[in-house]
Amino acid sequence: MADSTTPSSSLNFTESSHVSNGSSSYGASSYNVSTSTGSETGGNLELLSLSKLSCSLEQLLVDSRFDYSDAEVIVEGISVGVHRCILASRSRVFHELFTQGNGSSGKEGKPKYCMSDLVPYGRVGFEAFNIFLSYLYTGKLKPSPLEVSTCVDALCAHDACRPAIDYAVELMYASAIFQITELVSLFQRRLLNFVEKAFVEDVIPILVVAFHCQLNQLVHHCVQRVARSDLDSISLEKELPYEVADNIKFFRRNQPDDKPNAVPVDPMHEQRIRRIHKALDSDDVELVKLLLTESEITLDDANALHYAAAYCDPKVVTEVLSLGLADINRKNVRGYTVLHVAAMRKEPSVIVSLLNNEVCALETTMDGQSAVRICRRLTRPKDYDAETKPGEESNKDRICIDILERETRRNAMAGATSISSPEMADDLHMKLLYLENRVAFARLYFPLEARLAMGTAHADTTYEFSGLSASKGSCGNLSREVDLNETPTMKNQRLCSRKEALLNTVKMGQRFFPHCSEELDKLMEDDLPDQLYLDKGTPDQKRIKRARFLELKEDVQKAFDKDISELSRSGFLSSSSSSSSRKGGGKYKVRKTLR
Numbered sequence: 001m002a003d004s005t006t007p008s009s010s011l012n013f014t015e016s017s018h019v020s021n022g023s024s025s026y027g028a029s030s031y032n033v034s035t036s037t038g039s040e041t042g043g044n045l046e047l048l049s050l051s052k053l054s055c056s057l058e059q060l061l062v063d064s065r066f067d068y069s070d071a072e073v074i075v076e077g078i079s080v081g082v083h084r085c086i087l088a089s090r091s092r093v094f095h096e097l098f099t100q101g102n103g104s105s106g107k108e109g110k111p112k113y114c115m116s117d118l119v120p121y122g123r124v125g126f127e128a129f130n131i132f133l134s135y136l137y138t139g140k141l142k143p144s145p146l147e148v149s150t151c152v153d154a155l156c157a158h159d160a161c162r163p164a165i166d167y168a169v170e171l172m173y174a175s176a177i178f179q180i181t182e183l184v185s186l187f188q189r190r191l192l193n194f195v196e197k198a199f200v201e202d203v204i205p206i207l208v209v210a211f212h213c214q215l216n217q218l219v220h221h222c223v224q225r226v227a228r229s230d231l232d233s234i235s236l237e238k239e240l241p242y243e244v245a246d247n248i249k250f251f252r253r254n255q256p257d258d259k260p261n262a263v264p265v266d267p268m269h270e271q272r273i274r275r276i277h278k279a280l281d282s283d284d285v286e287l288v289k290l291l292l293t294e295s296e297i298t299l300d301d302a303n304a305l306h307y308a309a310a311y312c313d314p315k316v317v318t319e320v321l322s323l324g325l326a327d328i329n330r331k332n333v334r335g336y337t338v339l340h341v342a343a344m345r346k347e348p349s350v351i352v353s354l355l356n357n358e359v360c361a362l363e364t365t366m367d368g369q370s371a372v373r374i375c376r377r378l379t380r381p382k383d384y385d386a387e388t389k390p391g392e393e394s395n396k397d398r399i400c401i402d403i404l405e406r407e408t409r410r411n412a413m414a415g416a417t418s419i420s421s422p423e424m425a426d427d428l429h430m431k432l433l434y435l436e437n438r439v440a441f442a443r444l445y446f447p448l449e450a451r452l453a454m455g456t457a458h459a460d461t462t463y464e465f466s467g468l469s470a471s472k473g474s475c476g477n478l479s480r481e482v483d484l485n486e487t488p489t490m491k492n493q494r495l496c497s498r499k500e501a502l503l504n505t506v507k508m509g510q511r512f513f514p515h516c517s518e519e520l521d522k523l524m525e526d527d528l529p530d531q532l533y534l535d536k537g538t539p540d541q542k543r544i545k546r547a548r549f550l551e552l553k554e555d556v557q558k559a560f561d562k563d564i565s566e567l568s569r570s571g572f573l574s575s576s577s578s579s580s581s582r583k584g585g586g587k588y589k590v591r592k593t594l595r
């Protein structure tokens with residue numbers, strides 16, 4: 001970001017409440033370097049010495065040999081050493097805090113302050129606090145750390161995704177609470193930039209920080225934006241301070257009616273819906289049942305599943321699902337399914353609960369976002385890449401993405417079974433290519449097992465799909481000549497039966513060789529199908545392919561050995577070679593459960 005690398009230009013403040021106060025050093029006047037000096041050379045010298053001062057002070061923060069800190073601030077459980085004299089000289093709030101001297105005693109008797117106590121509403125994370133602190137010491141604003149200000153959606157420009165917004169919001173809280181006015185106006189501009197670009201859900205945290213920090217211009221912009229959006233009044237009431245939600249409703253009422261076909265609201269109906277929501281809020285699914293019998297209203301009328309997925313305890317979601325009265329794939333007025341809502345909440349247990357009830361993971365919102373994409377756009381690289389030691393709880397964001405991705409793959413395969421119409425031909429081809437490649441990989445890596453699985457699934461009696469060009473198939477011995485007499489219907493039938501056979505092959509593999517299947521899943525994800533054709537390409541490419549192949553083979557071999565040892569322990573290999581005899585055995589249902 002350009003503004004973060006050119007601090008001096010952005011610090012010609014437009015607003016400073018302390019400038020006129022001669023006795024205070026908290027104002028902006030001390031930054032007007034060039035105007036306070038007489039000559040050009042004097043100005044340069046002063047700039048140079050200020051820059052040196054800035055570097056020297058930075059050492060206090062970044063160089064562990066210069067640890068002269070005399071207080072600590074705990075942020076996200078991590079202790080950050082600070083120097084009271086510097087903080088007090090830079091911020092009136094710190095000055096007052098240290099004068100009162102009410103920090104609890106930390107290590108070596110240094111006073112200790114908790115960030116969460118200093119910022120009662122809102123939140124300032126470790127990275128944001130460090131950037132803020134560094135500004136206090138050096139007068140320079142460092143660039144945003146990517147691991148907390150971007151998301152893990154590869155297609156995102158990160159110009160208004162949630163992590164980018166949250167990071168700016170955190171710095172705004174810090175700047176406003178500690179009254180660093182020039183930073184407040186800088187981050188107010190950044191947040192204003194987000195308001196029009198962001199999804200309306202992501203405007204909410206901006207509105208909340210603007211409200212708490214009394215940034216009226218920002219509040220006004222956010223209120224306008226939310227009022228124009230289709231964000232429902234329940235979300236407004238749940239997520240915004242009372243006054244703000246009211247303000248938005250007021251704007252909406254006074255807007256010219258641009259929805260002529262909007263259904264007039266029946267107050268009685270509204271009231272019933274609210275009663276159901278209240279019952280859900282108090283985890284009382286029995287009461288929900290009672291309310292349903294008392295009137296014509298249905299769970300779907302009340303968007304009860306959406307509501308529970310967004311706001312209730314995960315066990316309430318499970319209970320509502322078990323009533324079997326709600327349409328699990330229903331979209332609300334904004335075009336979101338329950339799974340989309342659960343993805344926004346990033347609560348793995350709700351997501352699992354929904355997937356267990358066969359919710360469709362491929363469904364997209366009106367702007368084309370799938371549940372997994374929603375999750376990815378909300379997740380920071382820091383959380384996604386967080387390493388967990390054995391026994392440690394894994395990061396929830398990461399788990400949500402993993403579960404949804406696995407399910408998306410599974411659904412993509414399941415979807416292939418129902419496709420028969422000619423207009424879906426492209427889709428059919430894509431799925432066939434995927435399955436063909438997957439099975440070919442399996443044949444390459446563990447021929448015996450692949451043969452067993454293909455045999456059981458009767459895949460060896462259908463013809464290999466050789467792609468649109470009919471020129472590949474270097475691995476298969478079942479390639480078929482192009483038949484000019486074949487009608488489109490016959491061709492469609494042939495391809496469909498091939499797809500069925502491959503799908504069954506994959507299912508067999510998943511059931512009996514789950515570890516291998518998982519390796520194959522990974523392989524299909526991170527490798528182009530063409531990697532399979534090791535003989536293609538320049539000598540260099542071939543060499544790389546070969547090396548990668550050997551590496552993968554080792555992985556797959558390990559997984560395979562694990563499967564074999566599990567199977568022989570269970571007596572499968574010695575007692576029977578028929579796959580159907582194991583049906584219903586719980587032992588191999590590994591795929592459905594979470595690792």
Ligand SMILES: [Zn+2]
Nearest residue numbers: 151156158161
């Ligand atoms: Zn992003």
